[in-house]
Amino acid sequence: MSSLFAVLPAAGIESAAQAYERYQSLAGAPEPTPPAQPVGVVCTLIHRSGTGLRVYRRPDARGALLEATVDDRFDCLRALLALTADRDLAVLDVATRRFYNPRGAARVPVTTGDFRLPYLTESILDEILETPPDPRDPALKVIRAPMCHIRARRLPEEIFEMEHRDLDAFFQLYTDDSTLVRKTIWAWATGDPWWQQAIAWQPTEAPDPRRRPPPEDDIDAVLAELRQMAEETPFELGALDLISALGDVDNQAQAILDRADTDPTDRP
Numbered sequence: 001m002s003s004l005f006a007v008l009p010a011a012g013i014e015s016a017a018q019a020y021e022r023y024q025s026l027a028g029a030p031e032p033t034p035p036a037q038p039v040g041v042v043c044t045l046i047h048r049s050g051t052g053l054r055v056y057r058r059p060d061a062r063g064a065l066l067e068a069t070v071d072d073r074f075d076c077l078r079a080l081l082a083l084t085a086d087r088d089l090a091v092l093d094v095a096t097r098r099f100y101n102p103r104g105a106a107r108v109p110v111t112t113g114d115f116r117l118p119y120l121t122e123s124i125l126d127e128i129l130e131t132p133p134d135p136r137d138p139a140l141k142v143i144r145a146p147m148c149h150i151r152a153r154r155l156p157e158e159i160f161e162m163e164h165r166d167l168d169a170f171f172q173l174y175t176d177d178s179t180l181v182r183k184t185i186w187a188w189a190t191g192d193p194w195w196q197q198a199i200a201w202q203p204t205e206a207p208d209p210r211r212r213p214p215p216e217d218d219i220d221a222v223l224a225e226l227r228q229m230a231e232e233t234p235f236e237l238g239a240l241d242l243i244s245a246l247g248d249v250d251n252q253a254q255a256i257l258d259r260a261d262t263d264p265t266d267r268p
Helices: 016-027 037-048 073-087 122-130 178-190 215-232 239-261
Strands: 004-009 053-060 063-068 089-093 098-100 110-112 115-117 139-145 148-155 159-166 169-175 202-204
Touching: 004 016, 004 037, 004 053, 004 073, 016 053, 016 063, 016 089, 016 098, 037 053, 037 063, 037 073, 037 089, 053 073, 063 073, 073 089, 073 115, 073 122, 098 122, 110 122, 122 178, 139 178, 148 178, 159 178
Parallel strands: none
Antiparallel strands: 004 063, 004 089, 053 063, 089 098, 110 115, 110 139, 139 148, 148 159, 159 169, 169 202
């Protein structure tokens, strides 16, 4: 079943229940009234861009109904939020009955995987935390300034690694409580001091993107190759050939050690 989204004027709609009533009205008998200009603009942009959406029902003064034409519902929602954020339009996800209203949002950019969202609401936060993370970048990051952010990264076993940064200071927390993660991020985004007063954040060192992986990883790979060669060497292989092959591996290991000793990134 395809996903439906209702695009509604944000004024006068305060709750998901009210938004769903408006959707039911839109899904019923059409009205011969022109849509508000922002609704018409969004519907026009939907046709131009590859958002994975199409106009499902002719828009009118009540709003518009859009249908997802691809399976990735969250991708469609992200695109729709980007189109409506600065036009005072709210979005109702009909299937989940989640209501995304920019009037009650924290105006902070949000990134999750490859997606970037223009604002944060409690509904968006719920959606992100319940959606399986992008395995390439399983983190949710909310940014207030270039050196001020809060981040939650989902680890195996449903553990969350939380981090917040304030200039050059980094702090960390590990928890398996997704409700705590949600409450903490929302408090941080809205300026509620609870996130700092109620949690025992632990100072941590700033990550260094320039540092290369430790050379031990390369050495372990060489040793694994050595063991595999020993296991796969046929009995008929002469002793001299085996010694020569092992010598090549030994030279490779020594080259790795020499490179580690002269690595300029480790110098002060």
